[in-house]
């Protein structure tokens with residue numbers, strides 16, 4: 561650790577500030593930890609500073625992310641205090657209306673169907689269905705057989721004995737009572753099976769009120785805005801991470817969930833004659849996510865067990881489009897200032913063609929250790 565990062569009067573200064581750490585590209589690259597990150601976190605903790613891990617990663621449970629973070633940084637698992645500091649891209653859904661979560665059926669896509677379903681159930685979404693469940697219920701939904709076997713073991717019967725029928729008249733509004741109806745689509749992180757997921761999402765977006773296998777008679781009506789698509793009771797889509805790129809140990813940045821979204825948008829535009837995909841988003845850079853992180857930080861009582869106001873929060877990130885943009889644009893009502901610090905260990909690289917990122921941070925530093933040192937100097 562570069563010396564001087566946290567010492568001297570640090571304890572006092574740290575009581576009025578907080579840190580939001582991005583994870584990929586800041587604390588590690590794939591399985592490779594950033595040198596000094598672990599010691600830096602220890603020091604921050606020793607001074608009872610407030611911090612959260614604000615990642616656009618997801619598709620797993622917060623506790624699983626905590627375990628993988630501990631393992632990759634070589635921290636012991638008894639560092640339990642880190643657990644409730646992890647905010648994944650979809651964590652704010654924990655706070656969504658409980659009644660709404662109990663009533664409807666959600667389609668959930670993510671890295672691993674079974675994990676995504678378990679996490680969704682734990683969040684309170686009682687009826688969560690994955691694309692794997694749908695092809696298990698009716699293998700004609702997806703005409704290619706290569707995925708069926710690999711997804712088979714992760715599938716479950718549809719809730720409440722629902723079915724996906726081949727004999728339904730897609731234009732009839734007399735839908736059988738046992739037809740599967742999806743009320744909401746949640747795209748969690750890094751869907752693996754893009755073709756299946758895009759097919760099922762598309763089918764729901766053209767459906768009569770979310771009944772899979774039907775087609776709304778309003779769709780394609782050119783006298784309606786957006787050509788009639790997505791405005792006739794189809795399930796709304798929430799996408800919890802729009803990162804096009806993220807950083808692993810591979811030298812070239814890798815595609816993230818945002819790349820899946822671009823593919824979905826492209827297919828949607830092509831199949832609807834140019835309609836624009838309507839969706840809501842969560843994760844960085846969106847305000848909702850920053851407000852959630854801010855509230856979490858304010859609620860960390862620390863050793864004094866008193867609620868303490870904040871003067872400044874330092875967001876340390878590697879992605880200008882999400883981490884830096886979000887912190888720059890977030891101005892909480894309580895007047896706390898969010899300050900963005902961009903590190904060079906992640907997605908962003910200075911090149912001859914691009915000297916400056918599109919969203920400019922307060923400072924660009926080598927790595928997370930330098931970031932903390934800069935923040936402490938900034939506190940004087």
Ligand code: G3P
Pocket residue numbers: 582583584585614615616617618749750801803805806816817879
């Ligand atoms: O899927 C992970 C990625 O999009 C970014 O994660 O920690 O850099 O916000 P993070």
Ligand code: MG
Pocket residue numbers: 582583584585586807877878879906
């Ligand atoms: Mg990152």
